[in-house]
Amino acid sequence: MDVAWMLLLLLLFPLLMWTSSTFVFYFKKFFYVAWMMFLAILGIPICLLKSGGRDVENMRIIRSMVRHVKYLFGLRIEVRGWEHLQTEGPYVIISNHQSSLDVLGMMEILPDRCTTIAKKELVYAGTVGLICWLAGIVFINRKKTNDAKSVMADAAKTMLDEQVRLWVFPEGTRNQNGDLLPFKKGAFHLAVQAQVPIIPVVFSSYNSFYLRKEKQFNSGVIRLRILPKIETKGLTSDDVSCLSDQSHSLMRTAFLEISDSVAKSNGPLKH
Numbered sequence: 657m658d659v660a661w662m663l664l665l666l667l668l669f670p671l672l673m674w675t676s677s678t679f680v681f682y683f684k685k686f687f688y689v690a691w692m693m694f695l696a697i698l699g700i701p702i703c704l705l706k707s708g709g710r711d712v713e714n715m716r717i718i719r720s721m722v723r724h725v726k727y728l729f730g731l732r733i734e735v736r737g738w739e740h741l742q743t744e745g746p747y748v749i750i751s752n753h754q755s756s757l758d759v760l761g762m763m764e765i766l767p768d769r770c771t772t773i774a775k776k777e778l779v780y781a782g783t784v785g786l787i788c789w790l791a792g793i794v795f796i797n798r799k800k801t802n803d804a805k806s807v808m809a810d811a812a813k814t815m816l817d818e819q820v821r822l823w824v825f826p827e828g829t830r831n832q833n834g835d836l837l838p839f840k841k842g843a844f845h846l847a848v849q850a851q852v853p854i855i856p857v858v859f860s861s862y863n864s865f866y867l868r869k870e871k872q873f874n875s876g877v878i879r880l881r882i883l884p885k886i887e888t889k890g891l892t893s894d895d896v897s898c899l900s901d902q903s904h905s906l907m908r909t910a911f912l913e914i915s916d917s918v919a920k921s922n923g924p925l926k927h
């Protein structure tokens with residue numbers, strides 16, 4: 657009898673593991689990375705065939721190939737403020753940054769001819785790194801401020817010469833502390849140097865369905881709000897701090913508001 661129980665427990669153990677939320681968390685994380693790497697394998701030759709190399713137009717291919725991924729994780733993305741993206745010419749989009757899941761919301765609203773600024777380490781992320789490079793992502797070395805500044809000054813020029821839009825995460829790193837980190841200045845210098853508007857975009861907190869430390873990854877809702885553009889015409893580098901503070905306060909207010917409302921519709925996290 658004892659042996660039979662032991663056998664039953666041994667059989668049940670993998671099943672228990674499978675249903676435990678920690679296992680599900682790691683499985684989903686692994687699957688997310690693996691699926692993105694796989695999509696990139698398919699996307700790389702398409703990008704090469706369509707544009708022959710590094711070109712911001714490749715972002716369209718990534719956008720269309722990533723749109724379904726939210727369904728695989730039971731995520732619903734609700735967007736408000738589409739009208740604020742109806743702006744001609746180049747602009748800088750700034751958004752909060754919580755996790756690599758931000759890519760899903762980003763691809764939901766990414767305008768044409770829009771690429772992004774990322775840390776240089778991303779270029780080494782296998783097939784994902786290669787496709788990011790092909791899509792014209794601008795890589796910066798966050799440890800060398802002067803290098804990063806000059807790369808961003810070049811980007812300001814490229815924006816105008818090639819009519820490119822840039823998406824920057826002004827917190828400068830991923831953050832899931834339930835609030836926004838103070839903003840780095842690069843995005844605002846960029847907009848002022850190019851004299852283009854800033855369009856703030858806010859993702860609601862993922863805390864009601866995704867918690868990195870607690871190893872929770874459920875299905876849920878992400879609310880995305882596109883805020884009205886902030887003009888920079890006539891502003892100089894002296895106005896950068898003020899511009900950054902103004903953007904931070906607008907985005908923080910929207911973040912707290914939508915995060916609160918989304919927490920109610922996602923319901924409490926099951927532990």
Ligand SMILES: CCCCCC/C=C\CCCCCCCCCC(=O)SCCNC(=O)CCNC(=O)[C@H](O)C(C)(C)COP(=O)(O)OP(=O)(O)OC[C@H]1O[C@@H](n2cnc3c(N)ncnc32)[C@H](O)[C@@H]1OP(=O)(O)O
Binds near residue numbers: 808809826828845
């Ligand atoms: C087919 C399927 C494929 C599937 C797979 C593909 C999937 C997706 C593909 C696309 C998705 C990609 C998503 C990528 C997301 C990646 C996100 C990231 O990597 S976030 C991290 C990188 N981003 C950033 O760091 C944001 C930009 N950073 C900055 O703007 C920073 O300001 C800086 C790095 C330029 C400098 O940082 P730091 O020194 O730490 O801080 P500051 O306080 O901001 O600056 C110091 C002083 O320098 C002045 N400054 C800053 N910038 C400039 C400038 N451009 N010109 C002049 N001066 C500048 C600033 O004012 C400060 O001086 P002060 O006197 O104090 O004002």
Ligand SMILES: CCCCCCCC/C=C\CCCCCCCC(=O)OC[C@@H](O)COP(=O)(O)O
Binds near residue numbers: 753
């Ligand atoms: C050779 C194998 C390497 C495997 C690496 C896997 C790479 C990730 C693969 C798939 C995820 C797809 C989305 C990619 C874009 C997300 C990038 C991202 O979010 O980077 C984090 C960065 O913003 C801030 O990082 P820090 O927290 O400041 O540091």
